[in-house]
Amino acid sequence: MLAVHFGAGNIGRGFIGSLLYQSGYETCFVDVNSEIVDLINEKGEYRVVLADASHEELLVKNVRALNSASDPDKVVDAIAKADLVTAAVGPNILPHISGLIAEGLKKRTTPVNVIACENMVGGSTLLKEKVYEKVTEAERAAFDKRVGFPDAAVDRIVPNQSNEDKLMVTVEPFYEWAVDETKIIGDKPPVDGITWVNDLKPYIERKLFTVNTGHAVAAYFGWQAGARTINEALESDKIKQALAATLQETGRFLVTKYGFDEAGHNAYIEKIIGRFANPYISDEVTRVGRSPIRKLGGNDRLVSPASQYAKLLGETPVYLAKSIAAALLYDYAQDPEAVEVQETVQQDGLASAITRFTQLQEEQPLFKEVVMQYEDIQKNGI
Ligand SMILES: NC(=O)C1=CN([C@@H]2O[C@H](COP(=O)(O)OP(=O)(O)OC[C@H]3O[C@@H](n4cnc5c(N)ncnc54)[C@H](O)[C@@H]3O)[C@@H](O)[C@H]2O)C=CC1
Ligand SMILES: O=P(O)(O)OC[C@H]1O[C@](O)(CO)[C@@H](O)[C@@H]1O
Known part of the structure; x- marks a missing residue:
């Protein structure tokens, strides 16, 4: 299973990326930070460390990354093949990633779900609006049938990192990722750790x-x-x-x-x-x-x-x-x-x-x- 995740930052690597790995996904991160993109591709793995007395570590593997500023076509291709698309870039950035997502979705004939994991009400709905602004009416009608944009609530405190290992992320042990199951198209993505809710x-x-x-x-x-x-x-x-x-x-x-x-x-x-x-x-x-x-x-x-x-x-x-x-x-x-x-x-x-x-x-x-x-x-x- 392939997941394309926009935003290889604190929540991207420390929360969403780690759950995707534990659920058996290969994750292709998309970011504009070339240092992080290069490091992910060089190492192919990174550490997630719990901020508690245990300092328990998870080695997240099966990851690669694309720079959307320099390799937009590869991002579009990855979205075309993905089983799941997620994002944790910040509400203000959602409009900026919507163009590539629209292009990737145009290349698909199979269902897929796109989940924005931001601190806001209606993050995926906003992303959908921005994607829909970039496509024709016929494409919107096609997307309605095969692309889900379920809203989500994500909760895990992941502070800014100052580790020598630039990919390592320290995260609090607690997490909650609630996703609106009523907006899913096709099968629910099999991500362990998602709480499916029918009223978000x-x-x-x-x-x-x-x-x-x-x-x-x-x-x-x-x-x-x-x-x-x-x-x-x-x-x-x-x-x-x-x-x-x-x-x-x-x-x-x-x-x-x-x-x-x-x-x-x-x-x-x-x-x-x-x-x-x-x-x-x-x-x-x-x-x-x-x-x-x-x-x-x-x-x-x-x-x-x-x-x-x-x-x-x-x-x-x-x-x-x-x-x-x-x-x-x-x-x-x-x-x-x-x-x-x-x-x-x-x-x-x-x-x-x-x-x-x-x-x-x-x-x-x-x-x-x-x-x-x-x-x-x-x-x-x-
Ligand atoms: N850090 C936290 O504890 C939590 C954060 N969130 C939410 O997660 C989202 C991300 O937050 P953080 O991970 O903390 O921020 P962050 O700044 O660590 O990560 C954001 C990432 O997005 C990347 N980015 C910026 N523009 C981009 C673009 N055009 N295309 C692709 N990637 C791009 C940045 O380079 C960065 O790596 C925000 O909406 C935040 O509210 C939600 C719950 C907890
Ligand atoms: O990511 P935002 O929306 O700027 O706000 C930071 C908030 O997100 C969190 O990182 C996690 O929910 C909190 O630490 C804080 O309330």
């Missing part, structure tokens, strides 16, 4: 608005407090308390919306906070807080739960508003999105920046709370 929405919202909201809070609050890593941020009782309070807010709306068992959800929150504090992982706040414009978007981990909370419960979520404010204040000079947010606030004013990045409107109580929290952080810190 509760999974993706619970995960995005707990794991990713919580992580973002630790990162943005940590940045304000001068912490370099998530572990450092969580050494502060104030940040720990704010993190717990934020997850109580997202928890309240999730339990109300989906009817999750409250005690079970609280245990889920506790487990996640424990995962953030894993002493075997050193995770920079700048990685977890990366791309604040994406994270401030109306459908993402801060504004979506805040808006849904306000709508569903009729109250303004104070800690989520504080989290949005902290994201707006994230001024890491090496993150282009953070720079753009800061420039927008300076040039156009805070109100205009909030509307532009969060799509919240000035008359909304949540908007006003964000402004208050922003001013409070500026004056008093986190």
Whole structure:
């Protein structure tokens, strides 16, 4: 079985690639990082090491790689032959890989599924839209019959790597890969470790608005407090308390919306906070807080739960508003999105920046709370 996986980065190698190998696939990674592509082809294997006391290692074999910038035709050929196509490149990159996927799919007559493994609601659906923009109506009709784009929720903390062995990836032991089985075309790909679900929405919202909201809070609050890593941020009782309070807010709306068992959800929150504090992982706040414009978007981990909370419960979520404010204040000079947010606030004013990045409107109580929290952080810190 051949899997073509776009993005040989942390999640690509450390999570998806390792499950594909363990399930018997040959994996052809596609990336634009020539150093990683060359190394994968030179070694033909890499190590995945668990970030716990065991330091257990898995040697992932049966891998090769293609550089989509220099060898696009080979990528198209690989997609034409693949039994499964996956991606973990980041939401903003999905439009850039859609052209090659479209070309590869045009060359096929047999069914295949394409799964985007990104931190977002509807990643594969977005990829499908981008692929469909690049083909004719007749091709779209043909793809409808033989290409599935099931959405997915992926959960495994894989920090930036600083190992001497550039292919090695240290990963947390926990993982969850939930895929929408209702959108599969043909047989389900036999990947051990996928949890097939017939309603992904509760999974993706619970995960995005707990794991990713919580992580973002630790990162943005940590940045304000001068912490370099998530572990450092969580050494502060104030940040720990704010993190717990934020997850109580997202928890309240999730339990109300989906009817999750409250005690079970609280245990889920506790487990996640424990995962953030894993002493075997050193995770920079700048990685977890990366791309604040994406994270401030109306459908993402801060504004979506805040808006849904306000709508569903009729109250303004104070800690989520504080989290949005902290994201707006994230001024890491090496993150282009953070720079753009800061420039927008300076040039156009805070109100205009909030509307532009969060799509919240000035008359909304949540908007006003964000402004208050922003001013409070500026004056008093986190
Ligand atoms: N790292 C983590 O703990 C988790 C990450 N995710 C999601 O997985 C996705 C990837 O994240 P990471 O692996 O952390 O990022 P990463 O930066 O380590 O990996 C992304 C890879 O995509 C490659 N890439 C960029 N443009 C490309 C293109 N046009 N064609 C092919 N490859 C391209 C990059 O060179 C890089 O190797 C993101 O959506 C992220 O939200 C989800 C769960 C956990
Ligand atoms: O990959 P993103 O969406 O930029 O955000 C980083 C998030 O992804 C993770 O890497 C894993 O879910 C978390 O560490 C963090 O919440």
